[in-house]
């Protein structure tokens with residue numbers, strides 16, 4: 096492993112300034128579960144590793160009780176999200192996704208920000224952030240800007256972040272009443288496995304608890320970046336939800352997925368699992384909504 100200098104700023108501004116001084120050879124690091132593996136294997140050879148871990152404001156998990164907006168600092172670990180009762184009860188799709196990431200050790204240090212910015216198609220944390228209409232707050236040498244999480248990803252390992260830009264937090268807007276959400280990671284093993292597909296569904300129903308007013312169907316590992324299945328979403332909105340409609344939505348999502356063969360699985364298998372799990376997650380959403388009303 097090539098030696099590097101470890102820098103440990105305490106503010107976002109300081110981190111950006113460190114990056115500016117060494118931009119050619121510097122790399123940001125949060126939990127390091129991706130970065131350190133790459134450095135150890137020699138796939139990445141930074142001269143400077145800029146740890147973001149001491150930047151306190153980026154570790155905050157907070158729900159504004161007045162606006163009902165949820166704010167998730169980029170440094171919030173998967174374990175913190177997993178242990179939060181508020182997350183488990185109010186944002187089950189986040190709980191479902193993070194509680195199955197890697198192992199306990201990986202979840203204890205791996206962060207939601209690192210999961211998004213690493214930008215692999217199988218990032219479990221990306222699906223719920225997209226389904227919940229999350230907005231990413233970025234801060235770089237030119238100041239702050241925001242982006243919908245769904246627009247962060249350009250290609251595997253490539254995001255819209257410019258050099259020196261930091262993801263500070265993700266905000267999740269208030270969720271409408273009668274909303275249910277769920278995620279499943281389908282793979283060959285339950286633990287320590289990247290998913291063959293990751294499927295997130297969020298449904299909001301009208302006061303009649305039948306008519307769908309909002310649908311989010313988000314697919315992981317079904318293309319080069321996490322993607323929304325817009326045809327399937329649009330098919331559900333305005334209709335009274337039942338199992339037949341969810342079966343049809345599963346077929347539409349499978350058709351619009353951009354699955355391919357890989358060492359972990361065949362395209363046809365992925366497409367089939369999209370079809371099956373969109374329906375299952377839709378039914379789980381309906382059960383959650385009905386149990387809460």
Ligand SMILES: Cc1cc2nc3c(=O)[nH]c(=O)nc-3n(C[C@H](O)[C@H](O)[C@H](O)COP(=O)(O)OP(=O)(O)OC[C@H]3O[C@@H](n4cnc5c(N)ncnc54)[C@H](O)[C@@H]3O)c2cc1C
Pocket residue numbers: 122123124125126127128129130131132147169170195196197198201204205206207208209210211212213217218219220260261262263287288289290
């Ligand atoms: C054994 C093992 C199992 C795993 N299992 C899973 C799994 O099941 N599901 C899954 O999704 N992932 C899995 N991962 C991948 C990884 O743990 C997660 O992606 C994790 O969330 C990455 O977070 P981190 O804080 O460790 O990121 P880091 O390794 O610190 O950083 C990852 C990338 O993001 C950049 N970065 C980090 N934070 C910021 C920020 N705030 N602003 C700008 N850039 C930033 C870094 O420069 C780097 O390019 C696994 C990893 C290992 C080693």
